[in-house]
Amino acid sequence: MKRLLIISLFMSSLASAQHVPIISQYMFNDIALNPANTGNQDALSLFGNFRAQWIGIPGAPTTYSFSAHSPLKNVSSSIGIQMFADKIGVDQNTGIFGSYAYRIRMEKSALSFGLAGGVMLVKSSNSQLAVNDAGDDLLTDSPLGVIPDVSFGVSYNAEKYFVSFSIPMFLGHVYDGNKIRIDHDFKNYNFMLGGGVAFDVGKSQKIKPSLLLKYKPGARIQADINTMVEIHKVFEAGLSYRTEESIIALLKFNPTQQFSVMYSFGMPLTPISYRQYGSHEIGLRFNFLYKTQIANARYLAW
Numbered sequence: 001m002k003r004l005l006i007i008s009l010f011m012s013s014l015a016s017a018q019h020v021p022i023i024s025q026y027m028f029n030d031i032a033l034n035p036a037n038t039g040n041q042d043a044l045s046l047f048g049n050f051r052a053q054w055i056g057i058p059g060a061p062t063t064y065s066f067s068a069h070s071p072l073k074n075v076s077s078s079i080g081i082q083m084f085a086d087k088i089g090v091d092q093n094t095g096i097f098g099s100y101a102y103r104i105r106m107e108k109s110a111l112s113f114g115l116a117g118g119v120m121l122v123k124s125s126n127s128q129l130a131v132n133d134a135g136d137d138l139l140t141d142s143p144l145g146v147i148p149d150v151s152f153g154v155s156y157n158a159e160k161y162f163v164s165f166s167i168p169m170f171l172g173h174v175y176d177g178n179k180i181r182i183d184h185d186f187k188n189y190n191f192m193l194g195g196g197v198a199f200d201v202g203k204s205q206k207i208k209p210s211l212l213l214k215y216k217p218g219a220r221i222q223a224d225i226n227t228m229v230e231i232h233k234v235f236e237a238g239l240s241y242r243t244e245e246s247i248i249a250l251l252k253f254n255p256t257q258q259f260s261v262m263y264s265f266g267m268p269l270t271p272i273s274y275r276q277y278g279s280h281e282i283g284l285r286f287n288f289l290y291k292t293q294i295a296n297a298r299y300l301a302w
Contacts, residue, residue, distance in 0.1 A: 024281050025049060025264055025281055025283045027210065028252060028260070028285065029049065029065075031080055031099060032065070032067070034114065034154075034164050034165075034168075035099040035115055035116035035152070035166070036112040036114030037112065037114065037153070037155055038099045038101035039069055039070055039071035039101055039103065040078075041069075041287050042071060043070065043287040043288055043289045045069055045070065045287045046285065047067045047068075047283060048065070048066050048284050048285075049063070049283040050062075050282055051065075051280070052279065052281075055277040056275065057275055059090070061087070061088045062087050063084060064084065065085075066082070066083045067082040068080060069099065077100065077101070078100070079098070079099065079100055081096070081098055082095075082097045082118075083096045090124050090128050091124050093121070094120065094121045095149075096119065097116045097118030099114060099151075100114065100115055100116075101113065110156070111154075111156050112155050113154050114152070114153045116151040117148070117149070119147060122142075122144075122147055122180060123141070123143075124141065124142040124175075125141050127141050143179065143180060145180030147173050147180070147182055149169050150170050150171070151166065151169055151170065153165065160198050161198070162196055163194070163195040164195065165191075165192065167189055167192070168192065171184055172184070172185065172188050187216075187218055190215075192215075193212075194224075195210065196211065197210075204231065206229070206230040207228075207230075209225075209227045209228075211223065211226070222242065223242075223243045224241070224242050224243075225241045225243075226240040226250075227239060227240075233254065234253070234255075235252070235254070237249075244269065245269060246279070247267055248265065248266040249266075250262070251263045258286055258287045258288070259287075260284070260285040260286075261282075262283040262284075263280075263281070263282050263283075264281045265278055266278060266281075
């Protein structure tokens, strides 16, 4: 029955809200939360990610994601695609989204506006639940739901700092008997405002603090307070504190200019921490570099 209780809590918390995939490495894959960052690597950029949350708890969340995005050559537009699949208890969500960004280039900075749109496939395999009453209605699997969704974002990027605002996933869904229907409720919007700076602390070292504020109407503002240290543009290490939720250690290794490996470990600050072995996340990124016609090809991001 403990397994049923844990999974039921996941279901009740997600049934009517916009579904934003849980990741810690948004600092390394910034289009995950803001479509305005599409194309900001100034190259065809591929990013793959796997996250296992709360290891040791049955039904704990797992997430797979992949993104590819690139600027269109000789124009101010960029396009991208994002795919993810995650599972929380008996709930499964699979999404595919296309993104578009328009960048206004300035002398040493850029202002970008972005939109993303796509569909999510949602399903609950309730028959997998362990219950005492075999005739319980929970044993009936939900139908497959096809839910459209959209996201919006804007970002301003300079060489030493950036500011970002986005509203990911405008729509949600609710279970209505044996049906899944689209739900639009302003109270379920997730407003995300972030920013960061880079300080040179030597010829080849930088300290990069950043902040992400997440606001949902009717709930407390949640903050991610992050600090990364970069050494020789090859190695980065840092910590992230998510208020009232977790502490996350972040590592990034760039064996070449094009290839990066990321790893993060998170430990919750709630009573659930005594029942699990933390959250682990690994990411890989490869950029197909090519020459651009702009003076400053790269801008600071997460």
